[in-house]
Each structure stands twice: as C-alpha cells, then as structure tokens.
Amino acid sequence: MRRDEEFSEFFTSRFDAARRAAYALCGNWGDAEEIAQNAFVRVYARWPKVRVESADAYLRTVVTRLFLDTRRRGRRRDLSVADPPERPVPADHSAAEDRPSLVRALQQVPPRQRAVLVLRFVHDLSVEQTAATLNCTAGTVKSQTARGLQTLREAYGPALTESA
Amino acid sequence: MMNDDELRRALRAELEVPAPAARTSLDDLLRRGRRRVFAQRAVAVMGVLIAVAGIGFGGVALSAARRTLPPADTVSTTPTTTPATAVRAEASWPRISEPIRTPTITLNHPDVPPIPCQQTGSPLLTGWPGSSKAPDAVRASWERALTGLAGKAQFHVTQPRSPGEREAYSYWADVTGFGSIWLRAGSFTGDPLAQADDQKWAQGDCVPPRRHVLADGTVLQLHALKEAMPVPSLSQRLVIYAPNGMSYEISVSNHSAEYLLGPEINETNGPSGGRPELPLTEEQLAGIGLAVAESR
Numbered sequence: 001m002r003r004d005e006e007f008s009e010f011f012t013s014r015f016d017a018a019r020r021a022a023y024a025l026c027g028n029w030g031d032a033e034e035i036a037q038n039a040f041v042r043v044y045a046r047w048p049k050v051r052v053e054s055a056d057a058y059l060r061t062v063v064t065r066l067f068l069d070t071r072r073r074g075r076r077r078d079l080s081v082a083d084p085p086e087r088p089v090p091a092d093h094s095a096a097e098d099r100p101s102l103v104r105a106l107q108q109v110p111p112r113q114r115a116v117l118v119l120r121f122v123h124d125l126s127v128e129q130t131a132a133t134l135n136c137t138a139g140t141v142k143s144q145t146a147r148g149l150q151t152l153r154e155a156y157g158p159a160l161t162e163s164a
Numbered sequence: 165m166m167n168d169d170e171l172r173r174a175l176r177a178e179l180e181v182p183a184p185a186a187r188t189s190l191d192d193l194l195r196r197g198r199r200r201v202f203a204q205r206a207v208a209v210m211g212v213l214i215a216v217a218g219i220g221f222g223g224v225a226l227s228a229a230r231r232t233l234p235p236a237d238t239v240s241t242t243p244t245t246t247p248a249t250a251v252r253a254e255a256s257w258p259r260i261s262e263p264i265r266t267p268t269i270t271l272n273h274p275d276v277p278p279i280p281c282q283q284t285g286s287p288l289l290t291g292w293p294g295s296s297k298a299p300d301a302v303r304a305s306w307e308r309a310l311t312g313l314a315g316k317a318q319f320h321v322t323q324p325r326s327p328g329e330r331e332a333y334s335y336w337a338d339v340t341g342f343g344s345i346w347l348r349a350g351s352f353t354g355d356p357l358a359q360a361d362d363q364k365w366a367q368g369d370c371v372p373p374r375r376h377v378l379a380d381g382t383v384l385q386l387h388a389l390k391e392a393m394p395v396p397s398l399s400q401r402l403v404i405y406a407p408n409g410m411s412y413e414i415s416v417s418n419h420s421a422e423y424l425l426g427p428e429i430n431e432t433n434g435p436s437g438g439r440p441e442l443p444l445t446e447e448q449l450a451g452i453g454l455a456v457a458e459s460r
Contacts, residue, residue: 007197008190019186020179029184037188037196044197045204102171103178121172122179131283137366139287 007047010055011040018063024118025067027107035070039063060123061133064115071111108155113148116141257374257386257450260361265370280368280390288366293348293403293413302412303335305459306347309452310337313444343443345452346415356383356405363403376450381407382457386450389442398442402453406460414453416442 018039022032039062043050050058106114112134119130120141127145131138265281298306335347352359360383364373371388378384383405390399401415418441444452 004194007194011190011193015186015188016183020183023183024175024179033186033188037193040188040193041196041200044194045200101178102174106175121168121175124172132280137283137285137287139289140292142287143289 003047007044010043014056014059015040018059021060021118021122022063022067024103024106024122025064025111025114026070027103031070035063035066038066057129057133060119064119064133068111068115102152102156105152105156109148109151113144113151116144117148117152120145257376257384259372260364260375262364262372264372265365267370281365281370283366283368285362285364285366288350291351291353291411293350293411296349296351296410298335298347298349298412299460301459302349302456303347306335306414306452306456307337309455310345313448313452344417344419345444346413346417347456348413348415350411350413351409352405352411353409356381356407359383359405359411360385360403367401374450376454378457382460384450384453384457386446386453389446400442400446400449402449404453404457406457408460410460412456414449414456416444416449418442 015036019029019032019036022035022039023029026032026035039059042062043055043059046058106117109117115134116130119125119133120127125133127138127141130141134141267281337345357377360375364385367387367390369387369390373388374386376384376386384402385405386402387400390401391397398418399415401413404412404414406412
C-alpha cells in the first residue's frame with residue numbers, strides 16, 4: 001500500500017525528532033513519546049491530504065497542539081504503549097551536573113508561552129510561522145515570547161537578554 | 165549574558181542528550197492509524213445520512229414556516245441600532261461594508277481547511293479575551309441564555325493558573341455531547357466602534373463580520389464560522405465591545421475541551437473531534453450575545 005510505504009518512511013525519519021521536540025515541551029520522555037505517537041497517528045489519518053512539503057509543518061503543529069491540550073486538561077493520561085517506557089539512559093552529567101538546565105528551566109514557563117519559545121528557538125520559526133502554528137496573532141506571539149523569556153530568565157538564573 | 169542565538173544553541177544542545185530507546189513500533193502505529201481512518205470514514209458516512217435527513221426536515225420546516233427575512237448578506241454602511249431592551253436579534257445583522265478578502269496563499273487540497281486571510285489590527289498585548297474576570301451579572305446572563313437554548317449545559321470555570329496565562333478566566337459549557345460555548349472577558353481603551361473596526365480582521369477572517377450596535381453604543385461583532393487545524397474543527401465567535409471599556413468574547417466550538425486526547429472520543433467521533441456542526445446556530449449565538457450585552 002503506497003500510503004503505508006510513504007508514511008513508514010516519514011515515520012522512520014521523523015519520529016526521533018518529534019519525540020525530542022515533545023520532550024522540550026513537556027520535559028518528560030514518557031509523555032514526549034505519547035505525544036509523538038498520537039501525533040503520528042493523526043498524521044497517518046490525514047496522510048493523503050498532507051502534502052509532502054507541508055508534512056513537517058503539519059507534524060510540528062500537531063505535536064504542539066497535543067502538548068497544549070494535555071496541559072489544558074490539567075491531568076496526565078496513562079500511557080497507551082504496550083510496555084512502560086524505559087528509564088532514560090543515564091547521560092554523562094559529570095561536566096554539566098552543576099550547570100542549570102535550560103530544558104528544566106523551560107518547564108517553569110507556562111505551557112503556551114513555552115510552546116512559543118520552543119517553536120521560535122528550537123524549531124527556528126518566524127513570528128508569523130509561530131502564529132500560524134498556534135492559530136493566534138503575531139502580536140500574541142511577540143507578547144508570549146517576551147513573557148516566556150522573562151519567566152525562563154528567572155527560572156534559569158543566568159541572565160538572558162530581552163528578546164521578543 | 166545569553167542572546168537569542170546562544171539561547172537557541174544551548175537549547176538545541178541540551179536536546180541532543182542521549183534519549184531512552186523509543187518503544188513505539190511502526191506496526192502498532194499503523195494499526196492505530198488505520199483504526200482512526202476507519203472511524204473517520206464511518207463518521208463521514210453518518211454525517212452524510214444525518215445531513216440528508218436534516219435537509220429533508222429543513223425543507224418541510226421552511227415551507228411550513230416561511231417568513232420574510234432581510235437578505236442574509238446585506239451590506240450596509242450603517243450598522244443597525246436597536247434599543248438596549250430589544251428581546252432578540254436576528255443573525256441577519258448586516259455585514260460591515262467591506263469586500264470579501266482572499267488569502268494570499270491557497271492550497272490545492274479541497275479537504276484542507278482554507279488558509280486564513282491576512283491578520284491586521286492592533287495586537288492585544290493587554291486586555292485579551294480571558295484577561296479579566298467576567299462580572300457575576302454577565303456570567304449569570306450568559307448561563308441563563310445558554311441554558312434556555314442548549315438545554316443540558318454543564319458549566320465549568322478555568323481558573324487562572326499563572327499571571328499572563330492565556331486561558332485565565334475562561335468560562336465554558338459543555339452542551340449535549342461534544343460542543344462547547346466559551347465566555348472570556350477582556351478590556352480595551354477608546355471607542356467601542358473604533359475597537360471593533362480595529363479588530364475586524366485580527367483573526368484573519370476573509371468574510372466581513374456582521375455588526376449590531378445598541379442604543380448605548382455597545383457594539384456586537386459576529387465573526388464568520390472558522391475551520392481550524394490540526395484536527396479539523398469548527399468555531400465561531402462574537403465579541404461585545406461595551407462603552408465602559410470591557411469586551412466579552414463568546415465563542416462556540418463543535419468539540420469540548422476534553423476531546424483531543426480522549427481515546428474513547430477520538431476513536432468514535434472522527435475527524436471533527438466532536439459534532440459535525442456547531443452546537444448553536446448563528447442566530448442563537450447572536451441571541452446569547454445580545455442577552456449578555458444587555459445584562460451589564
């Protein structure tokens with residue numbers, strides 16, 4: 001089936017990146033895997049209508065919206081994977097363990113502002129592209145960026161320069 | 165000091181840490197995807213059947229209760245004005261005198277929701293919908309009007325979770341399944357009509373909004389129905405601009421706030437995430453707006 005073949009290729013090449021993007025948003029590998037899974041299920045369902053050149057943008061939008069919805073609901077759902085997620089591979093933190101973590105500090109930022117920061121600084125989207133992804137105005141993106149950076153600065157410790 | 169580029173590099177570097185092995189198998193994912201496609205098709209077939217039945221009933225009802233109504237798309241340079249005590253407004257409020265716009269980008273896929281038109285107007289850096297607590301009288305009138313129209317409504321309040329949170333002070337009601345009606349209060353400075361003008365294209369509408377002005381200067385602006393992504397959904401909103409500088413956004417969605425990740429909902433309700441249509445007609449939304457506007 002052509003649909004499955006194309007989608008399989010897309011899944012293989014994008015799943016890890018989608019999972020990492022979700023991890024930046026939620027700070028938890030288990031939740032990140034769940035968000036990425038659900039996002040790919042939705043992409044599969046719309047695959048014939050998702051143009052090849054817009055598939056990445058669509059996947060990014062779905063991941064972001066799914067993350068926001070989990071936070072909007074205010075509760076975490078049980079994982080639907082067959083096996084529990086593995087514990088994270090212990091990273092070599094010997095050199096960095098005393099250094100504050102930006103991803104950890106990012107979790108102190110309110111979800112919608114966090115989504116804006118991730119879209120702009122991790123995915124490197126413009127203000128307009130971020131606004132389109134979140135279905136809001138460019139002005140809202142700018143204000144959310146400013147507020148998010150302020151909260152991130154307070155949570156991270158080292159001073160971050162103002163940006164919007 | 166860390167500037168934007170350094171922040172970008174630092175964030176990306178942290179995301180390159182070794183991750184736990186992924187537990188998602190392609191086979192499982194394809195199976196779930198196929199189930200979802202099947203559910204969507206089943207819903208689409210049901211939707212067609214319901215639409216056919218609805219057209220039949222509608223035709224009978226229309227022929228039985230034909231009445232003279234002003235043209236729906238009347239374009240007028242002067243908004244209608246009624247006393248603040250008017251009982252009910254028609255959804256045939258005239259559209260503002262502006263041409264229908266076209267998006268700068270178009271997609272060739274007929275099933276992809278239309279691209280919004282250009283967003284213009286002042287960004288709501290303060291006073292955005294949800295930034296203020298709705299007065300008790302306003303909330304009570306919204307609940308009364310909604311209960312009268314929608315019947316089984318369950319009301320909820322989303323409390324502010326942190327300063328600046330977009331969803332602060334959202335009042336929403338689930339109605340008859342997977343539809344919801346929201347009330348959010350905000351504020352603005354200046355004249356209500358000028359504010360309504362400024363915000364007429366703020367959400368990228370292509371069709372000019374309908375407008376109704378009360379005798380005390382309150383402006384009700386009813387925006388066109390909108391399709392949204394990533395999960396196709398419908399919504400429509402009405403914004404009230406009051407002379408005291410308060411604004412009230414009443415929006416209608418064809419899904420509840422709970423639908424996106426609920427597997428039991430997703431698998432059975434398909435692509436719309438909820439109802440195939442909005443839970444209220446445009447006329448009913450206008451009626452709720454008028455009731456709220458008059459309760460201040």
